Amino acid sequence: MSAYGIQEIKTLLSSNSYPGRGIIVGKSADGKQAMIAYFIMGRSANSRNRIFERFDGGMRTKAFDESKLEDPSLIIYNPYLACGKTDIVTNGDQTDTIYNALVAGKSFEDALMTREFEPDAPNFTPRISGKLDYDFDNADFTYALSILKSAYGNPEVCQRFFYRYAPQCGIGHFIHTYECDGNPIPSFHGEPETVTLPNTAEELADLVWTNLNEDNKVSLFIRTVPLDGSAPTEIIINKNN
Numbered sequence: 001m002s003a004y005g006i007q008e009i010k011t012l013l014s015s016n017s018y019p020g021r022g023i024i025v026g027k028s029a030d031g032k033q034a035m036i037a038y039f040i041m042g043r044s045a046n047s048r049n050r051i052f053e054r055f056d057g058g059m060r061t062k063a064f065d066e067s068k069l070e071d072p073s074l075i076i077y078n079p080y081l082a083c084g085k086t087d088i089v090t091n092g093d094q095t096d097t098i099y100n101a102l103v104a105g106k107s108f109e110d111a112l113m114t115r116e117f118e119p120d121a122p123n124f125t126p127r128i129s130g131k132l133d134y135d136f137d138n139a140d141f142t143y144a145l146s147i148l149k150s151a152y153g154n155p156e157v158c159q160r161f162f163y164r165y166a167p168q169c170g171i172g173h174f175i176h177t178y179e180c181d182g183n184p185i186p187s188f189h190g191e192p193e194t195v196t197l198p199n200t201a202e203e204l205a206d207l208v209w210t211n212l213n214e215d216n217k218v219s220l221f222i223r224t225v226p227l228d229g230s231a232p233t234e235i236i237i238n239k240n241n
Contacts, residue, residue: 006194012174013211018043018181019188021091023130024208025143026165026172028224030199034132034141035172036223037208038079038089041216043181046070051238052219057082058095059221064240074118074125080221085136087223090129091177092118098129108144109162116158117149122184124150128175136229141167145175149187163192172197200224201233209237 001007013019024037040061042048051064059080063069077093088098094115101111108131118125126149134141144164151157165173173192178185198204201224209220222235 004194006171006196009174009195009197009207010211012193012195013208013213016180017213018178018185018216020125020177020185021128022174022176023089023091023128023145024172024174024195024197024204025089025130025132025145026195026197027141027167027169028197028199029170031169032199032226032228034087034134034143034167034225034227035197035201035204036080036087036089036130036132036225037204037220038091039208039212039220040079040091040218041212042218043216047075048218049240050075050218051240052079052221052236054234054236059236061219064238074120080223085134087132087134087225088130089221090127091125092127094127094129098131108146112146112148112160112162115148117187121155122153124153124155124187125185126150126177126187128177128188130175132225134225134227136227139227141225141227143167143173145173145192147175147188153184153187170197171195201235205235205237 021040050061058078078095081088081099083102098111126147129146132143146162172195174195175192201222205222220237225232
């Protein structure tokens with residue numbers, strides 16, 4: 001870790017067997033691209049029975065083996081949606097809540113003030129969300145992250161935190177659902193972690209996927225968006241092929 005608290009993705013992931021679901025957003029080291037990473041992990045057979053699948057305008061989770069799907073309520077959703085010059089990435093169906101709010105002229109914060117953590121006692125998994133707004137005319141963007149979580153495991157109280165960032169070359173912010181493995185699983189706490197970022201989608205994909213716990217990792221989505229307005233690069237890696 002640097003004097004300013006900037007950490008390496010490799011170190012954070014390789015030392016944590018179960019960060020759960022995670023979002024990384026920031027700017028490539030060369031300053032040419034916005035970068036997004038979203039990964040899911042699983043401990044149960046139901047959670048591990050998933051893949052990412054791209055569709056026009058977004059990306060969904062789906063069961064790898066439909067015959068083994070148990071409860072789809074918290075594991076089947078759209079992690080990524082595009083809304084004009086905005087990208088939305090989350091760990092649940094609040095992706096749709098944010099999308100619908102933006103279409104209606106409301107804000108990221110407006111949308112998430114209507115939502116809470118997941119109703120999966122005793123974990124009360126946090127809802128983590130990210131939004132990127134692109135200004136291609138000025139080769140720029142801004143981004144925000146949020147986490148909605150129970151108050152120290154108290155299901156009667158939802159704490160909502162919002163973070164807005166001005167991009168810096170080679171810097172990203174990483175937020176994940178769980179602090180580490182456990183029973184119940186402790187929620188992430190503190191501000192999103194500041195991490196260093198590489199130049200390309202391929203480098204970021206390798207950095208994240210290689211260092212996620214082999215037993216628990218399920219799927220990874222990478223999206224890099226050139227700030228000159230040229231075509232984005234996307235990578236999906238599914239452990240279930």
